[in-house]
Amino acid sequence: MALILERRGTTLVPEPIIPSVVLGGTAVARAGSAAQKERLLAPVLEGQGTLALACSERESRHDVSRVATTAEQSGDGYSLSGEKVWVLGGDCADHVIVSARTGGAVDEAAGVSLFAFDPGADGVKVEPLKTMDGRRAAHITLEGVKVGPDALLGDAGSAAPLLEEVMDLGAAAACAEGAGLLESAFEMTREYLCERQQFGAKIGSFQALQHRAVDMFVELQLAKATMLLAALKVDADADERRKAISTAKVQLGQSGKYITAQAIQLHGGIGVTDEHDVGLFYKRMNVLMALFGDEEHHVARFTSLSGFERSAE
């Protein structure tokens, strides 16, 4: 999966793999009953429909267990109310998986549940949004949206660990796509250095630029190695998974910022126009850096892991 995403990253394929398959699809696959999987996943696998996962709120930042959206018992089903922001692919999904609270306080992990709803249902307002990378997302407002008992995925109140896992899977996917993207951004820049002439010479013959290119290459190798680490540890036990994913996501941020910014810098003025592709890498990378926990989030999580306390004595 990581290798497919990496290859797709090299050409910036704008398919909704991450929103629909990695996020929505995994949530259903891991929490759903056989009937729910048949109903929600089969269209995705057949290419007939897409899913989206609505788990971010205005005040949740990267903490998916901070959930203010509520799900109240209503008849034999539930009534959903709240606002979700930046739902990837939420502008056109056939079904949306949403986190909502069936119990507990707003910042408690216990009490978070997952529901599937039809975005065309009464009380749902979808505000389509463009994102920096030319893709689509949505703010979704729910006002007393009625769903049946079969909308609840998994046991009520127990979805927080799964959501964290899905976010980690998203981060691993971002690292894979990012590694491919960075490879292309680097290669495009390397080729430009071999072609572009100034001062009567190919600019790639200038040592200052050669060393910059090598530093980009160093960052690329780090991103590629940690992408593999993340992919291999997505199913490891929780702390091992967290350490690997946070390492890879922080590294993606470091490598991503440096390589895509320097790719523009070394292209010069043409890199800052909408005419040249190099800027597209920069835009997509900035989106990948912000999704599924940014550097700051993953550094903080890294310090909370048991292994971090280990020292020489």
Next chain:
Amino acid sequence: MDLSFTPEQEAFRREARAWIQSAMPAHIAAKAKNHAHFEPEEIREWHRVLYDKGWVAPNWPKEHGGAGLDPTQRFILGEELVMAGTPELSPFGLRMVGPLIVQFGTDAQRQRFLPKILSGEEFWCQGYSEPGAGSDLAALQLKAEDDGDGNFILNGQKTWTTYADRADWIFVLARTNSTLPKRQQGISFLLCDMKTPGLRVEPFLTLGGTPAFCDTYFDDVKVPKENLVGPLDGGWSLAKALLGHERVSIGDVGRSTRALHNLKRIAKKTMRDGKPLFEDPGIRARIARLEIRIESLRMVIYKTLAGAELGKAPGPESSILKIRGSELSQEVDELQMELMGLNGLNWFNEGAVPAHEYWVPSNLNYDRATTIYGGSNEIQRNVIAKGILQLPGA
């Protein structure tokens, strides 16, 4: 391996770890615990312990005294040796001239030199750099003239000949021919007994206050022609082959990992506002960022190893290890210094600071060398730009 180890490999790791713990002499173990500097005598002592175990030259072919370990086992052994803080063995015999004699030497040379490198009976130093030939190694001028009587006569100077004052032999790159069109031609690889008349060594201190560096002067030093390794005038290819012997080593990453553990110990024992520094979220984040950078580089090594198991030569990814590994080792030193506060002022005052802080100021200074030795990081970048990225020449 796929970036993780098999049960058999983990079993080998446990075996190696247990053996190291039991084999390390108490005074060496005590120093290891505090991240202290090892004296050459202690390095030799540990060399002999590894020799007796058969693990002193894991990277050598088995028939010449290697340990008969596969690449991953060698790596694991290296990782355990570094993580246990054992003295780093002198590389000049085991990692440099030894493998070159295996690859380019005559049978007579192999029989004469290899056993004593293994046993530790003879220690070596490296005569490459000269005052006028550092990064530009091909500018070297140590002259080796044929005396017509079966000898080369050496005149000139080598510098940075680390521990030449304690070495038994030196391998040198010397100019045997100045008439060839390229400077890289006409250089030969010679082996010279340090007791030869006319050879003089002057040690000087490193920036870290430790003895290690030397100048070595050659004044009509006679070297028999049987001590020429490889082709006459063709020593440059040996110098380049040495780079190929570097292989995948835990090297700087292992040292940085150990130093990071020491750094956390400093953070836990240093107080600010009545609390250990390690409880400060800002400090924790900085330590975590450093640890993540070290872990990322470790993954590059693992990825290279995984390729080696499939029989692939180290890929371009391994070329970055020297650059980033050396930079990280300096960053760990710098953060340790910062966390130590005024204790960082200490310069070899016994008992003035906790034992685990004693060597940090010296290491901070000496480790400036890590981005310079073995081909400065700028030279590394030149090599990668040309050899791997294939950027145009000037």
